[in-house]
Amino acid sequence: MCRLEMKKIEKALQPQERMLRTQERFRRRLGVKEVDQPTYCRYITGPIERFDRKRNAFMCLNPDNPYGEEFRRSFKARTGHDHWRDPLPYKELDTEDRIGQSLSAAGWRLCNEYFPKALPVTPPEGKVELSDPKWNSRLIKKVAMFFGAELVRITELDQRWVYKGINIPHKYAIVVVVSHARSMNATAPDHLSWLSAVDTxxxxxxxxxxxxxFICGLGYEAMYRETLGWNPEVLMVPLAIDAGVGEFARNGRVLSPEFGINMRTKPVTTDLPLEPDKPISFGTHDFCMSCEHCAIYCPTNAIPFGEPTEKPPTIHNNPGFRKWWVRADRCLTFWAMNKKKWLSCGGRCIAVCPWNKPRVPFHNTVRWLAIHGPKPLKKFLVWGDKVAYHRKKSIKKRVNLED
Ligand code: SF4
Ligand code: SF4
Known part of the structure; x- marks a missing residue:
């Protein structure tokens, strides 16, 4: 691309350049370190096989899935439903819940029904020569932000995170992040908290x-990748960690310095030459060791207390790590059991996380203390969060999903 055209696009994307610089400054001020290896590497205990997506708990509910027979049987016995997505009996819902359910159904539709193919890749004679990976990465981040991304990070695609049998030949993954509406998520479990998830x-x-x-138009291959339960192509958590979005947290999610776990991510893979970002380190493991909010307030005991362990509890978890194993099968069962009242739990584990706070000076100071403070201070911050936000031990009677 000639210098003049570069200047034109750079000028047009100046607001996004400013957003990027603000984000970079935010991480620097917090003392977030860039590291060569993702922090989960410390906890790898054995070979990591590419995961068979039929073992994904969401996919086990499909009637022809050979791994899910027992799960489907117990799911039906406990919930009365074949699938957590079975239609809701609207007439049995309270008016307030009908409003919430209508909102979440509206927010869900695009994601649920829109499975587009990428536009054709521009043939070589029309290709735009983009030979500077650093400049390309900056451009891609700014364009994604123009389209609505709140954070964008780039990594080389590690094929271990591509589900077994899925072919993705691209070298890079661009990880796009958007955050949940905090006021909606705070209602969890409720239809409105489900809206916060489906909207993202x-x-x-x-x-x-x-x-x-956009990338295909420039003459390079690119495709958005499915991550949801009925057609997943990649494991989003390690991919986002590789890209430096955040670190692995107790509830099995990625915790970022900006959003905590109050966010969702999705990748675009591409062969456009890019400069990958580095993974980051800011002490998430230590903080989660001082905090068990997500485990305490999860209504189904799907999140473990204490130290990470080596043995995966179900076939839905991929071995090879010492980690906090989350029981997605329990989430699903709970979601379906509560259909008359709540479409899903909607992420109570997200709503109660102390990192789920706005980026204002007070909370930024607390963030800094949470990263750099000693263990007793971390515990004090967790206690302070509990008191300040009136966390209650239980949403109602804890649901017994023990096998
Ligand atoms: S989504 Fe709900 S049920 Fe699942 S782990 Fe989080 S709090 Fe527990
Ligand atoms: S609630 Fe606490 S333990 Fe759970 S992810 Fe957030 S910081 Fe970690």
């Missing part, structure tokens, strides 16, 4: 398909 899914699909189309 829909926005992510919109942003990633636009970004993929």
């Amino acid at each position: 899914y829909s926005r992510l699909k919109f942003i990633t398909t636009q970004l993929a189309d």
Whole structure:
């Protein structure tokens, strides 16, 4: 691309350049370190096989899935439903819940029904020569932000995170992040907290398909990748950690310095030459060791207390790590059991996380203390969060999902 055209696009994307610089400054001020290896590498205990997506708990509910027979039987016995997505009996819902359910159904639709192919890749004679990976990465981040991304990070695609049998030949993954509406998520478990989740899914699909189309238009291959339960292509958690979005947290999610775990992510893979970002380290493991909020307030005991362990509890977890294993089968069962009242739990584990706070000076100071303070201070911050936000031990009677 000639210098003049570069200047034109750079000028047009100045607001996004400013957003990027603000984000970089934010991480520097917090003392977030860039590291050569993702911090989960410390906890790898054995070979990591590419995961068979039929073992994904969401996919086990499909009637023809050979791994899910027992799960489907117990799911039906406990919930009365074949699938957590079975239609809700609207007439049995309270008016307030009908409003919430209508909202979440509206927020869900785009993500649920929109499975576009990328636009055709521009043939070689029309290709735009983009030979500077650093400049390309900056451009891609700014364009994704223009489309609505709140954070964008780039990594080389580690094929271990591509589900077994899925072929993704691209070298890079662009990880797009958007955050949940905090006021909606705070209602968990409720239809409105489910809305906060599905709204991010829909926005992510919109942003990633636009970004993929843009790259294809330049003459490079690109495709948004499915991560959801009925058609997943990649494991999003390690991919986002590799890209430096955040670190692995107790509830099995990625915890970022900006959003905590109050966010969703989706990738675009591509062969456009890019400069990958580095993974980051800011003490998430130590903080989660001082905090068990997500485990305490999860209504189904799906999140473990204490230290990480080596043995995966179910076939839905991939071995090879010492980690906090989350029981997704329990989430699903709970979601379906509570259909008359709540479409899903909607992420109570997200709502109660102390990192789920706005980026204002007070909370930024607390963030800094949470990263750099000694263990007693971390515990004090967790206690302070519990008191300040009136956390209650239980949402109602804890649901017994023990096998
Ligand atoms: S989504 Fe709900 S049920 Fe699942 S782990 Fe989080 S709090 Fe527990
Ligand atoms: S609630 Fe506490 S333990 Fe759970 S992810 Fe957040 S910081 Fe970690």
